[in-house]
Amino acid sequence: MNIVKAENLTYEYIRRDEDGNVEGITTAVDDVSLRVKQGDFVAILGHNGSGKSTLAKHINAILSPTEGTVWVDGKDTRDEEEIWNIRQTAGMVFQNPDNQIIGQVVEEDVGFGPENIGVPTEEIWERVTESLRAVGMYQFRKYSPNKLSGGQKQRVSIAGVLAMHPKCIILDEPTAMLDPNGRKEVIRAVRGLNQVEGVTVILITHYMEEIIHADKVFVMDRGKIAMEGTPREIFSQVEKLKALRLDVPQVTLLAYNLQKKGVPLPDGILTTEEFVKALGL
Amino acid sequence: MSIIIDHVNYIYGEGTPLATKALNDICLTIPDGQFIGIIGHTGSGKSTLMQHLNGLAKATTGHIYFNGEDIYDSDYDMKKLRSKVGLVFQYPEHQLFEIDVFTDVCFGPKNLGLDRREVELRAYEALEKVGFPKELFYQSPFELSGGQKRRAAIAGVLAMEPEVLILDEPTAGLDPKGRDEILHQIKKLQKESGMTILLVSHSMEDVAEYVDRIIVMNKGSVMFDDTPREVFHHYKELEEVGLSAPQVTYIMHALREKGLNVDTDVTTIAEAAKEILKYYS
Known part of the structure; x- marks a missing residue:
């Protein structure tokens, strides 16, 4: 079952000068077709300006295709009548936690979404409790969001999306502004949602270590999908990734450099454990 | 010449x-020409400390000496200090506002009251120093x-020379190649012009x-x-305060254990x- 399906998706921006005259057209997403299976953890990589965020914004109908079609849980995102259903099915978390939290108290913030769609009060509280537990923030439910760290705020944002009972969560560089601990907390919470709650995860990131456990990776370049495969398949192609302005995890790069010096190591080593084993230790 | 932070x-x-x-x-001495990394989790005081160095925040007690002069002396020229200690905030591109890049870079030196020729010369040099492509100047x-x-x-x-x-997290949100390019340029700047660099970062790997000193x-x-060598030797203590060592340091520990x-x-x-x-050749 595919939760997201894009067929020949193209999205064009019209650039205008100061007087509003058309200067040109930029194709941000160029004839992309992809499928995301229900329950998968999918990563999207790509350099700045490669079109990954534009692609992501189509999945919860923030943007509508110029050409082609996107279906979320079988619903066409251009269908105005389905827009709210689509946004409930596919929730989005952005880079800056401060732009996503509106409540004065953590639990109020998480309850905001369900309240807006008319969920009965008692059920709102159930959802708030579940969601905060799922991201490990339940003990902070009475806190003011101002008192939380970046990683904690970002987990509250995720809980807010989770309270809408989505089938799919799209996270657009959720860890870009966080310190190492915050980054770990958020990624752990996201993996938990995927594995325990079975929520489909689409993660956009510039941190290669965050996606070594993904089921599938898409690499975007100039609006197109340039590479597609498992993390091991993708990270085996060090030179190609570098040409696309990307990187590999440090352990992968170390193994790759040693391999070039003649140490017999397999391609695409992803973890320290694999590396130690491959060295015969 | 140096900065001395005294209690x-x-x-x-x-x-x-x-x-x-x-x-x-806080007691620190920052001699000329060093490349220093400042690390610490969110809220550890690193940005506050940086704000003291160019007088944006004033110490409750204690002194800061810049090139031998106490910056809290009543006749000290704060404006001069701010031109000598340049602060690049997080997401500095949010502060770009002029109609073209060149005019934007001219803004600072123009406010120093320099004549037009000097202003433009400085802007040109500054853009060259950061490796900004000439065809994009306007x-x-x-x-x-x-x-x-x-x-x-x-x-x-x-351009303020x-x-x-x-620099407060100058690479946040950039793709891996963009991150390497910016850091490489900064390193070059330090080596070639002897400028003192303070880099606030959440990336232990970077x-x-x-840097020479952390x-x-x-x-x-x-x-x-x-x-870096000595600081990351204390990786366990760093973990306790929400930091870590670079991944590669952990790999070495894993190899040692085996x-x-x-x-x-x-x-x-x-x-x-x-x-x-040394062991595999």
Whole structure:
């Protein structure tokens, strides 16, 4: 079952000068077709300006295709009548936690979404409790969001999306502004949602270590999908990734450099454990 | 010539119930020409400390000497200090506002009251120093890629010809290649012009790769102040305060545990490869 399906998706921006005259057209997403299976953890990589965020914004109908079609849980995102259903099915978390939290108290913030769609009060509280537990923030439910760290705020944002009972969560560089601990907390919470709650995860990131456990990776370049495969398949192609302005995890790069010096190591080593084993230790 | 921070304490909202000690008895000497990394989790006081260096925040008690002069002397010229200590904020491209890049970079030196020729010369040099492509000089800053915007914004500070450059997470949100390019440019700047660089970063890998000295902040105090090698030797203590060592350091520890007698204080991939090759060549 595919939760997201894009067929020949193209999205064009019209650039205008100061007087509003058309200067040109930029194709941000160029004839992309992809499928995301229900329950998968999918990563999207790509350099700045490669079109990954534009692609992501189509999945919860923030943007509508110029050409082609996107279906979320079988619903066409251009269908105005389905827009709210689509946004409930596919929730989005952005880079800056401060732009996503509106409540004065953590639990109020998480309850905001369900309240807006008319969920009965008692059920709102159930959802708030579940969601905060799922991201490990339940003990902070009475806190003011101002008192939380970046990683904690970002987990509250995720809980807010989770309270809408989505089938799919799209996270657009959720860890870009966080310190190492915050980054770990958020990624752990996201993996938990995927594995325990079975929520489909689409993660956009510039941190290669965050996606070594993904089921599938898409690499975007100039609006197109340039590479597609498992993390091991993708990270085996060090030179190609570098040409696309990307990187590999440090352990992968170390193994790759040693391999070039003649140490017999397999391609695409992803973890320290694999590396130690491959060295015969 | 140098900066001396002498027993600096800073309390937010002193005399109110919300008073918080943000800096606690900081003593540091920053000689000319060093490349220093500042690390610490969110709220550890690193940004507050940086704000003291160019007078944006004033110590509650203690002194700061810039090139031998106390910056808190009543006749000290704060404006001059601010032109000597350049501060590049997080996401500095949010501060770009002029119609084209060149005019934007001219803004700072123009405000110093320099004549037009000198202003333009400085702007030109600054853009060259950050490796900004000439064909984009007269582009609107809003049409640039993330990495180019970031460069333009850094050039705006460099055009003031500071002696000390402070960068608060200059690579946040950039793709891996963009991150390497910016850090490489900054390193070059330090080497070629002897500028003192203070780099606030959440990436242990970047800090290990580029800086000569690391200052670790925790709860408003200096926790460690040493070479990357020595600082990351204390990786367990760093973990306790929400930081870590670069991934490569952990790899070396894992190898050591399995009986390979490698140096565990290694902090970069190049060093690690060299160590491992001693046993596998």
